[in-house]
Amino acid sequence: MSLLGVLDRIADLPTFDKAIEPARKAVNSLLRPQVIRDALHGTWIGHPLHPVLAQVPVGTWVSAGVLDLIPATRPAATVLIGTGVAAAVPTAMAGAADWSEQEIGVKRLGVVHAVANSVALGLYVGSLVARAKGAGTLGRVLSYTGLGLAGGSAAIGGHMSYAQSSGASHAATTARTLTHEWIDLGPLDDLAEGRPTLRTGEGQGAPVPLAVVRRGSHVDAFVGACSHLGGPLAEGAVEDVRGHECLVCPWHGSAFDLSNGEPRRGPAANPQEKLEVRYEGGRVLARLAGRHLEG
Ligand code: FES
Structure with a gap:
């Protein structure tokens, strides 16, 4: 099996299907009216919005990981982490809007993607708190752990787009x-x-x-x-x-x-x-x- 072939096995599993429909309904009732959902889908730019927004948290968090290697640039890393945390919210909303109108296999992988991203976001928030309290080492441990998780989750998102054609025309x-x-x-x-x-x-x-x-x-x-x-x-x-x-x-x-x-x-x-x-x-x-x- 290829490295990411395991994701297709996950997409085959109906284990958590009972939770998916209530989650979908919750997303649709939160993201109202339709004009809000359309803005999040990217209907107004003629291209899915989620992958466009996702570049901000991914880009800032990867850059922060590089800047954290050099003591003199660690304050800049903190600014980038904060930027990524702020951008993660609309990114997640756009992803949730798209997820709610996909076929079941994409929805199953989407749940894994969302959980991994949520944990990564929590780790980055924890990193910001630790840095603000002067616990720089803990802050860096948390953000590097978050980076690993967000990177893995980005690979899942890529699989949903390319292998499962969730955003393709x-x-x-x-x-x-x-x-x-x-x-x-x-x-x-x-x-x-x-x-x-x-x-x-x-x-x-x-x-x-x-x-x-x-x-x-x-x-x-x-x-x-x-x-x-x-x-x-x-x-x-x-x-x-x-x-x-x-x-x-x-x-x-x-x-x-x-x-x-x-x-x-x-x-x-x-x-x-x-x-x-x-x-x-x-x-x-x-x-x-x-x-x-x-x-
Ligand atoms: S609107 Fe979903 S297939 Fe046409």
Whole structure:
């Protein structure tokens, strides 16, 4: 088994599942209203916010560990530890918001990640207290122990992102399997008005679902797998969300602007892959956006 393969074994274990649902409900009731949750998801920047914020505690605590090696720079290390402790709070809130809308395996590992981070945070707070009381040696022991724990926890977070795809765009992954040619979506008149219609595009091995929305003579076409966790957008709905006409995912309610695929409501933070559309002889054709096509 690879070094981090043990994390997949943990993700398989249902041992603490009974505690996860109450914890999820608690997170959702604390992080209200939806606009707060969306801010924490990173919907407003089009990218998950948690990994952006996490750089502050990780960066400051690693830097403090280096500065603590040199007696003359230890006061600066204390300032960095305090900065990391302050940044850990919004970082944890963003992580909790994302965690509450993930599949069960990610939630299980997320619990381990959160517990390890909480203990590390407690050790750093203890380190600050010890340093303030002049117990520098104890302060450094506590902060180096916290650094080890936070480093291990960061590896768990990385595994959740990369191996479990918890923050990746599932739409982008699906788009890569789609043909680079124009796809015939059929006659314009065959598309339902104002709600998504399922169409398929030729994929490399298997057909790829597309969600196509017609409004009058205008058509918007998207990769059918939601960027959040791959939900079936063709089974969703078209709704006005905060003044934008959006395609709404049936799984967790993420809303993507029909005009450009930008998320207008989370939990999705990544935009939805939108296809180019052209019209020919009463038929609608769509093709992947330029970022996927070689010139
Ligand atoms: S899969 Fe979660 S909102 Fe679409």
